[in-house]
Amino acid sequence: MSSLSVSIIQSNLHWEDKVANRKMFEEKIKSIPEKTEIVVLPEMFSTGFSMEPQKLAETMDGETVQWMKRIAAEKKVILAGSLIIEEDGNYYNRLVWMLPNGQYGVYDKRHRFAFAGEDEHYTAGTKRLIASVKGWKINLLVCYDLRFPVWARQTPPLIGEAGKGSPEYDVLIYVANWPEKRIHAWKTLLPARAIENQCFVVGINRTGDDGNGIHYSGESMVIDPSGEVLYTKKDTEDIFTITLQKELLDSVREKFPFWKDADDFQLFSE
Numbered sequence: 001m002s003s004l005s006v007s008i009i010q011s012n013l014h015w016e017d018k019v020a021n022r023k024m025f026e027e028k029i030k031s032i033p034e035k036t037e038i039v040v041l042p043e044m045f046s047t048g049f050s051m052e053p054q055k056l057a058e059t060m061d062g063e064t065v066q067w068m069k070r071i072a073a074e075k076k077v078i079l080a081g082s083l084i085i086e087e088d089g090n091y092y093n094r095l096v097w098m099l100p101n102g103q104y105g106v107y108d109k110r111h112r113f114a115f116a117g118e119d120e121h122y123t124a125g126t127k128r129l130i131a132s133v134k135g136w137k138i139n140l141l142v143c144y145d146l147r148f149p150v151w152a153r154q155t156p157p158l159i160g161e162a163g164k165g166s167p168e169y170d171v172l173i174y175v176a177n178w179p180e181k182r183i184h185a186w187k188t189l190l191p192a193r194a195i196e197n198q199c200f201v202v203g204i205n206r207t208g209d210d211g212n213g214i215h216y217s218g219e220s221m222v223i224d225p226s227g228e229v230l231y232t233k234k235d236t237e238d239i240f241t242i243t244l245q246k247e248l249l250d251s252v253r254e255k256f257p258f259w260k261d262a263d264d265f266q267l268f269s270e
Contacts, residue, residue, distance in 0.1 A: 038078045045175075047083070110124055140175075170246075199225055
């Protein structure tokens, strides 16, 4: 458990065109020259942030999830990103964490962006998903969740009499369609989540204009457990691979063991 390689793809999206987006992302993923273990796409990567789930939603057996299975297997990576899913008559903004062997985990966006009417079209998730890769624990969230620190907060570790214990997760990933007009909040809250949870934070945003004329400046970020920005890119499409070092994570947590002093709390979901 010494390192973890993560590739993020900051891209413009073809508005509500699933075929074009899958083709575009397949080309970008296959172009990654470095050895990587996780590839992360933006929120609603196959459509853009659309409030038309009735015409765009797929099932977990649909073409986009099958595409994710194929790409993950061919590239031998974990592929992550959110898309519009219909299940039991409800629509979800669902992040899919697809393994190379075809197994997957899912996280349904908890905080729906009411300002854009997302709460009127999509059902809220109730459970977090913390995945495990090579001993790294990864908390997976979506866009608007960033504004709600309690949902991302490390739960207090069980220290025990021997003084042992560890934080709940090591990496916090946000996939997003975060508009340029509110990008200051994005650039402020991502480092805040890293500092308060003493973890790496990876935020993936899109670029370009969507079908509603909303502009996105990208500014995807990778941040270390001290809040230092390791990567960001504004306005342009980019594919970036970074290797996260476990030694850095352990060093920050051992030198500044603030996580041990966290408030005790419990989350209750409806």
